[in-house]
Amino acid sequence: MINKIGRRQMLLAMAGAMGTTALGSALGRATEREGSTADKDRKLLFVLCATGGASIVDSFLPVTRTEVDDDALADTLNVYDDAKIITPTGSNIRCPGYVEPAGLLGGLYELGFSLDGFLAKHYRWMTVLTQECTSVNHNVGQYRSVNGAGINRGRTLMEAMALRHGEDLIIPNCNMANDGYIQPGVDPTLPAFAQAEIIASPLGFAAAMDGVKGVLGAPDRALVERARGLREELDDASMFGKTFADSPRRQRFLTNRREVQPRLEAAQMMDRLTLLPPELLDPKYGVMSSPLLPTLTGKFSNLLVDPWESQAALSVLLAYYGLSCVSTIGLRQEPTFGNEKLITTPIAFDFSHNDHRMAQYLMWGHVLKAVDALVDLLQQLDYLGDPALGKMWDRSMIYVATDFGRDKTRPAGAESWGTGHSLNNGTLIVSPLLKGNRVFGGIDPMTCETYGFDGSTGDSAPSLKCSEGHIYSAIAQALDIEFPERIDMSALLA
Amino acid sequence: MIMRTLLRSLLPALALASGCRDGGAGGTEDTGSDEVQRAQRGELQWKRNAALQRDLMRALELPEDGVCNELGRGSCTREIHHISLGGADPLRIGLYEPLPDTLVSTPIVLERVVMSACVNRANLDRGGSPVVFTELDLGAEAPAPDDEAFTATITALYRRLLSRDPEPQELTTLGGLAVDDAGKPVSAHDFAVLTCFAIGTSSEFLFF
Numbered sequence: 001m002i003n004k005i006g007r008r009q010m011l012l013a014m015a016g017a018m019g020t021t022a023l024g025s026a027l028g029r030a031t032e033r034e035g036s037t038a039d040k041d042r043k044l045l046f047v048l049c050a051t052g053g054a055s056i057v058d059s060f061l062p063v064t065r066t067e068v069d070d071d072a073l074a075d076t077l078n079v080y081d082d083a084k085i086i087t088p089t090g091s092n093i094r095c096p097g098y099v100e101p102a103g104l105l106g107g108l109y110e111l112g113f114s115l116d117g118f119l120a121k122h123y124r125w126m127t128v129l130t131q132e133c134t135s136v137n138h139n140v141g142q143y144r145s146v147n148g149a150g151i152n153r154g155r156t157l158m159e160a161m162a163l164r165h166g167e168d169l170i171i172p173n174c175n176m177a178n179d180g181y182i183q184p185g186v187d188p189t190l191p192a193f194a195q196a197e198i199i200a201s202p203l204g205f206a207a208a209m210d211g212v213k214g215v216l217g218a219p220d221r222a223l224v225e226r227a228r229g230l231r232e233e234l235d236d237a238s239m240f241g242k243t244f245a246d247s248p249r250r251q252r253f254l255t256n257r258r259e260v261q262p263r264l265e266a267a268q269m270m271d272r273l274t275l276l277p278p279e280l281l282d283p284k285y286g287v288m289s290s291p292l293l294p295t296l297t298g299k300f301s302n303l304l305v306d307p308w309e310s311q312a313a314l315s316v317l318l319a320y321y322g323l324s325c326v327s328t329i330g331l332r333q334e335p336t337f338g339n340e341k342l343i344t345t346p347i348a349f350d351f352s353h354n355d356h357r358m359a360q361y362l363m364w365g366h367v368l369k370a371v372d373a374l375v376d377l378l379q380q381l382d383y384l385g386d387p388a389l390g391k392m393w394d395r396s397m398i399y400v401a402t403d404f405g406r407d408k409t410r411p412a413g414a415e416s417w418g419t420g421h422s423l424n425n426g427t428l429i430v431s432p433l434l435k436g437n438r439v440f441g442g443i444d445p446m447t448c449e450t451y452g453f454d455g456s457t458g459d460s461a462p463s464l465k466c467s468e469g470h471i472y473s474a475i476a477q478a479l480d481i482e483f484p485e486r487i488d489m490s491a492l493l494a
Numbered sequence: 495m496i497m498r499t500l501l502r503s504l505l506p507a508l509a510l511a512s513g514c515r516d517g518g519a520g521g522t523e524d525t526g527s528d529e530v531q532r533a534q535r536g537e538l539q540w541k542r543n544a545a546l547q548r549d550l551m552r553a554l555e556l557p558e559d560g561v562c563n564e565l566g567r568g569s570c571t572r573e574i575h576h577i578s579l580g581g582a583d584p585l586r587i588g589l590y591e592p593l594p595d596t597l598v599s600t601p602i603v604l605e606r607v608v609m610s611a612c613v614n615r616a617n618l619d620r621g622g623s624p625v626v627f628t629e630l631d632l633g634a635e636a637p638a639p640d641d642e643a644f645t646a647t648i649t650a651l652y653r654r655l656l657s658r659d660p661e662p663q664e665l666t667t668l669g670g671l672a673v674d675d676a677g678k679p680v681s682a683h684d685f686a687v688l689t690c691f692a693i694g695t696s697s698e699f700l701f702f
Contacts, residue, residue, distance in 0.1 A: 179588030204574035211605030247536030257601035
């Protein structure tokens with residue numbers, strides 16, 4: 001039987017033939033192959049899922065008390081004292097300054113990252129888009145934030161990204177998030193390679209790159225290869241193998257084992273992706289820490305205990321070593337401890353039900369700390385370790401996805417209050433591929449509700465609304481992803 | 495009358511047993527010849543993480559923590575690679591139903607789990623009363639393919655892992671694991687681990 005060789009097989013074979021070897025130094029070449037045309041053109045997407053409802057009104061589209069122009073009304077809206085709002089020099093975007101820990105459980109929090117510090121450092125790359133989503137159900141809202149409410153044949157952004165930029169990558173679409181953010185798209189024609197590789201344990205994922213390395217007592221690799229070869233013979237010749245030769249499930253498994261696994265092992269990815277420091281790796285396993293670990297821990301100092309940080313760190317490695325073009329990470333529901341206090345709330349942004357302002361400030365800080373680290377690392381590292389391919393940042397986009405917004409009102413005069421879910425919100429994207437230092441759309445101070453904009457001109461108008469499909473289209477257009485229903489968002493492009 | 499009722503009640507079971515060999519998923523018939531009809535629908539089930547762990551514990555008579563511990567940091571099947579091995583994870587990542595299909599990492603992780611379990615069994619058998627590799631001298635060389643110990647070992651592994659006897663051709667093929675690439679006999683310990691690994695990572699073991 002002659003197997004048809006597809007474009008993906010050919011590209012993978014070429015990449016494998018050119019070979020990959022281990023790094024000689026921490027910031028050396030990630031691979032030894034020449035950058036292919038696909039490498040040169042490839043874009044990178046990092047989807048950071050702000051689980052629970054990250055409110056744009058509490059980050060980069062705040063309203064001040066005086067803008068309301070009605071004290072009684074201002075007392076019932078989620079507005080900030082004028083003195084609390086900071087606009088860094090040169091920035092067209094503003095944000096709340098430090099929020100004192102207060103309210104329910106206030107004394108348990110440790111605020112480690114300020115929004116205004118982030119804004120001052122990164123406003124050039126920040127694009128704020130207003131939007132109105134279509135569900136206040138967590139799972140549904142999460143899913144629609146990454147699939148544009150089905151605008152692209154039911155494909156998630158990550159699947160579309162893998163299709164466009166990941167055909168010659170081994171695991172183009174890696175997803176470490178949760179709930180609706182890990183839900184696959186519904187396009188039955190989507191090729192298997194574009195489907196997400198779900199990663200629940202970022203610290204342990206490196207081991208999934210090699211079938212033998214680090215398994216104590218395993219025979220010599222040459223003998224294992226011999227056993228693998230004979231196993232393939234047995235598998236095809238057995239009654240079971242013959243009977244179920246056409247089983248799609250079995251075929252998928254065998255294709256990965258026979259075509260993908262050898263490439264992963266040849267690329268020696270286990271050491272490269274290992275996020276455990278040397279002191280936590282017993283030498284008897286023969287596994288090394290990633291050569292990039294010192295660089296990563298400089299930015300993600302808490303990665304051993306904070307899943308958010310370990311996910312973000314792994315996403316950098318997956319992109320840097322040319323394994324994937326899109327990584328999705330997500331805030332966990334359980335709180336994370338810092339040195340002595342909590343650095344995240346229970347149920348992430350959804351703790352706004354109990355204490356809106358504190359939860360929003362703490363969680364936005366936690367999200368932005370990872371964005372800050374990602375930007376710094378992507379600006380530092382050459383793509384695939386190859387200076388000819390430029391910095392990773394030049395081709396990157398960081399999309400902060402969230403479930404939905406939060407209610408804009410509060411009990412009159414309350415300093416600490418809880419909020420429900422709201423369709424009305426906005427989105428933050430950090431990337432050199434979009435017009436930075438810009439807010440597209442606006443906010444009505446009398447309601448704290450955002451309004452939309454025209455994607456082709458960039459003009460805002462209270463009569464306009466932008467949906468999940470607009471956000472999806474803007475990201476897709478910037479990442480060269482075309483599809484028939486794409487909404488023109490040219491005004492946003494850099 | 496009683497005999498007749500008994501036979502009638504056993505008919506479905508007998509039919510099922512006779513169908514086991516051809517999978518029963520698409521009208522496949524065991525004709526007794528080399529010709530095997532392919533299952534037209536090919537609807538195979540994936541043996542998920544917990545079932546995989548239990549099957550290895552049963553087949554190799556290992557305790558739960560004796561199957562696979564990833565770099566000494568946690569259970570391969572329950573904690574580190576549970577998603578890749580087909581498990582759900584409702585509490586940590588909101589994956590309420592396991593994934594429908596295997597991932598890129600699934601065959602790799604399966605190898606790690608089975609290799610670890612096989613090594614652990616061989617080490618236990620070498621250090622005490624043997625349970626699985628009873629016919630091997632695990633401190634000596636691997637038996638030759640025409641040795642009774644060779645056939646007994648392979649047969650035991652097939653029965654324990656796949657619940658059937660090996661075909662003659664399968665015994666012949668696995669004879670290649672008694673020697674290395676240069677034709678030199680490998681150790682009986684390596685032979686035990688490699689044969690266990692080859693059979694335990696077969697698609698026949700993972701799917702049903």
